[in-house]
Amino acid sequence: xxxxxxxxxxxxxxxxxxxxxPANVWAASVKAQQTSTVAQVAQEKFEFGxxxxxxxSEINLLDDRFEKEGVxxxxxxxxxxxxxxxxxxxxxTKLENVEWKFRALRDPVPNAFALPNGSIYINTGLLALLDxxxxxxxxxxxxxxxxxxxxxxxxxxxxxxxxxxINIINTIGTWNPVTGTAGIAINLIATxxxxxxxxxxxxxxxxxxxxxxLEGLKTAAAAGFVPDGMPNSFKAMQKDIExxxxxxxxxxxxxxxxxxxxxxxxxPADARKLTDDEAKLARNDYLAVxxxxxxxxxxxxxxxxRFRSAVFVGEKLVNLHPxxxxxxxxxxxxxxxxxxxxAELTSKQLTSGAKKKAAxxxxxxxxxxxxxxxxxxxxxxxxxxxxxxxxxxxxxxxxELNRLNARAHRGLGMLYERLGRKEDAASKxxxxxxxxxxxxDTERIRRRLAVLKESMR
Amino acid sequence: xxxxxxxxxxxxxxxxxxxxxxDVNAQYxxxxxxxxKVTIRSxxxxxxxxxxxxxSAKGSEMMVAESADISVKxxxxxxxxxxxxxxxVVANSFEPTAMDESRKYTLADIQSRYDALLPKLVDKSKxxxxxxxxxxxxxxxxxxxxxxxxxxFIRGQGRVFTKGKTAFAIVNIFSLDLPFTMITVGVxxxxxxxxxxxxxxxxxxxxxxxxxxxxxxIEKSLKKLPAAA
Numbered sequence: 001x002x003x004x005x006x007x008x009x010x011x012x013x014x015x016x017x018x019x020x021x022p023a024n025v026w027a028a029s030v031k032a033q034q035t036s037t038v039a040q041v042a043q044e045k046f047e048f049g050x051x052x053x054x055x056x057s058e059i060n061l062l063d064d065r066f067e068k069e070g071v072x073x074x075x076x077x078x079x080x081x082x083x084x085x086x087x088x089x090x091x092x093t094k095l096e097n098v099e100w101k102f103r104a105l106r107d108p109v110p111n112a113f114a115l116p117n118g119s120i121y122i123n124t125g126l127l128a129l130l131d132x133x134x135x136x137x138x139x140x141x142x143x144x145x146x147x148x149x150x151x152x153x154x155x156x157x158x159x160x161x162x163x164x165x166i167n168i169i170n171t172i173g174t175w176n177p178v179t180g181t182a183g184i185a186i187n188l189i190a191t192x193x194x195x196x197x198x199x200x201x202x203x204x205x206x207x208x209x210x211x212x213x214l215e216g217l218k219t220a221a222a223a224g225f226v227p228d229g230m231p232n233s234f235k236a237m238q239k240d241i242e243x244x245x246x247x248x249x250x251x252x253x254x255x256x257x258x259x260x261x262x263x264x265x266x267x268p269a270d271a272r273k274l275t276d277d278e279a280k281l282a283r284n285d286y287l288a289v290x291x292x293x294x295x296x297x298x299x300x301x302x303x304x305x306r307f308r309s310a311v312f313v314g315e316k317l318v319n320l321h322p323x324x325x326x327x328x329x330x331x332x333x334x335x336x337x338x339x340x341x342x343a344e345l346t347s348k349q350l351t352s353g354a355k356k357k358a359a360x361x362x363x364x365x366x367x368x369x370x371x372x373x374x375x376x377x378x379x380x381x382x383x384x385x386x387x388x389x390x391x392x393x394x395x396x397x398x399x400e401l402n403r404l405n406a407r408a409h410r411g412l413g414m415l416y417e418r419l420g421r422k423e424d425a426a427s428k429x430x431x432x433x434x435x436x437x438x439x440x441d442t443e444r445i446r447r448r449l450a451v452l453k454e455s456m457r
Numbered sequence: 458x459x460x461x462x463x464x465x466x467x468x469x470x471x472x473x474x475x476x477x478x479x480d481v482n483a484q485y486x487x488x489x490x491x492x493x494k495v496t497i498r499s500x501x502x503x504x505x506x507x508x509x510x511x512x513s514a515k516g517s518e519m520m521v522a523e524s525a526d527i528s529v530k531x532x533x534x535x536x537x538x539x540x541x542x543x544x545x546v547v548a549n550s551f552e553p554t555a556m557d558e559s560r561k562y563t564l565a566d567i568q569s570r571y572d573a574l575l576p577k578l579v580d581k582s583k584x585x586x587x588x589x590x591x592x593x594x595x596x597x598x599x600x601x602x603x604x605x606x607x608x609x610f611i612r613g614q615g616r617v618f619t620k621g622k623t624a625f626a627i628v629n630i631f632s633l634d635l636p637f638t639m640i641t642v643g644v645x646x647x648x649x650x651x652x653x654x655x656x657x658x659x660x661x662x663x664x665x666x667x668x669x670x671x672x673x674x675i676e677k678s679l680k681k682l683p684a685a686a
Contacts, residue, residue: 058521062521068553069504069553069568070558070565071565106562160515160516163514167514167625167629170625171628171629174628174629299566303569303595304569364580366589366590368591443597444594
């Protein structure tokens with residue numbers, strides 16, 4: 001092929017693909033300004049193609065799998081609550097191939113997502129982080145907006161086009177027959193273009209997120225929720241309890257502070273706001289509904305080594321019902337498992353560099369190794385002393401409030417075992433077995449007791 | 458031009474041979490098992506999670522139903538391999554329909570504990586020999602059959618290429634973009650949660666469509682696992 005013609009074709013392919021991106025993004029943001037409710041979005045026609053139908057059938061199977069694998073949290077009170085909030089948002093909006101379902105996912109990571117078939121999942125970790133129903137409504141409205149605007153299908157279509165372009169450009173780059181400056185230029189374009197295309201996928205995704213934020217803000221307000229719920233939900237998510245929010249060039253979501261800013265500035269000045277008393281009431285009402293979920297989330301957080309999150313939620317529970325033996329037990333468990341860590345990250349630990357370093361260490365070390373390393377430091381020893389004392393006091397308090405709280409006996413037993421107080425541990429384990437002979441972990445505690453007794457001989 | 462064509466031809470032949478034959482079987486056994494301080498007579502296999510994706514010229518696509526099917530096939534292959542070692546497999550008590558919510562949650566939590574450990578197991582597999590990894594005695598919450606000495610965790614991933622993707626893979630030979638199947642099998646003490654053995658067979662051949670090849674691959678990968686007396 002004539003080198004000049006070859007380079008012309010390559011440039012044409014690249015420029016066509018790249019020029020199509022801002023158009024998509026621009027079209028999406030314009031659309032966001034013109035619509036305000038889910039019903040209005042529903043009027044927009046979306047033609048299902050084979051690719052979309054294929055994706056939908058895979059998504060439906062995935063949705064079923066979540067149920068089978070026990071990752072969906074079921075609690076009648078919570079299910080009814082989420083359905084009430086979700087139904088208020090979607091009203092009577094009917095969309096082709098969408099069946100609205102609002103469920104909680106057993107995951108302590110603060111997140112929510114929507115499947116294009118209308119299944120909205122809110123992680124227990126996010127439910128535990130939010131403060132009131134308005135914030136929850138904002139999260140739901142955001143996800144509903146993704147479904148209503150068919151974002152997953154549009155992104156899938158866009159990614160498919162870009163992937164094809166990347167493959168073609170790679171091929172052209174591999175078999176480039178042109179030499180000299182033109183050849184170098186072609187190779188350079190062939191190298192850079194796939195990267196640009198890949199980055200544009202994130203850019204497109206960020207635009208969709210912004211669109212869903214702004215649409216969600218309007219739909220939540222239209223359903224009677226306080227618009228401040230949207231920026232406040234982002235503020236709640238800004239609490240970097242685990243020190244895992246790392247800024248990345250490749251992020252598919254806008255930065256949280258950015259989201260707080262643009263959603264706050266989009267709220268009309270005369271929009272309804274909660275008074276301090278109303279806000280307090282709304283918070284207490286929400287926390288009362290979430291009490292069981294929060295307890296469940298503490299178990300999940302401990303299972304996934306998110307101990308600081310467990311303490312955060314445990315404190316919330318105890319503040320809500322300071323005389324609840326169960327809530328105090330959960331806080332005690334959180335402090336016990338926190339081990340040699342400080343309950344809140346210091347500003348030094350929250351710097352970008354420190355967070356990256358901690359993430360790297362977490363990826364290399366096992367939990368036992370991390371604990372052992374921390375216990376070698378004065379800070380770690382101090383934290384363990386403080387956490388274990390605090391946990392002991394809380395377990396004892398839980399037992400004062402309810403002597404039959406079997407799990408408080410178990411927790412205390414585990415704490416004493418770790419502290420080397422073998423006899424005390426054995427007595428607490430025995431109490432647990434007596435109080436809960438058929439519990440799920442009775443065999444586990446029996447084994448621990450047997451090992452302890454063996455070591456005491 | 459002729460010589461460069463020859464080079465391309467040789468590379469294509471190598472790729473073809475590699476594509477159809479390459480199997481890698483890495484396996485690591487905890488010293489306790491090797492020194493026979495622990496013996497495995499019976500095992501409980503937890504639901505496998507093998508994810509396969511269809512790779513086309515337009516990117517990746519999920520294959521949820523196919524992944525479920527292949528998970529069952531891999532479980533069956535592991536079951537056969539264990540029985541060849543005279544390790545009995547306790548009856549499956551993890552059928553989703555047979556479990557209540559609480560049991561489903563417990564299973565999901567133990568599976569996620571294993572998933573959190575898996576990257577470290579894959580990266581530092583040799584450390585299995587030094588007894589570095591454990592899931593903790595929380596594994597006892599599963600309350601599997603009392604005879605079960607170990608729990609078997611199966612994970613895997615695979616890529617199936619469409620014709621279009623195969624064409625691109627061949628044309629872009631230097632990208633080394635190939636279909637593969639990688640399975641990992643973790644053998645975990647049913648009481649202490651200690652990882653006793655770990656294996657990560659990998660294949661470039663199409664084992665996903667050939668049950669015999671799959672069984673052979675799994676059997677080979679568990680070769681070092683001591684047989685029950």
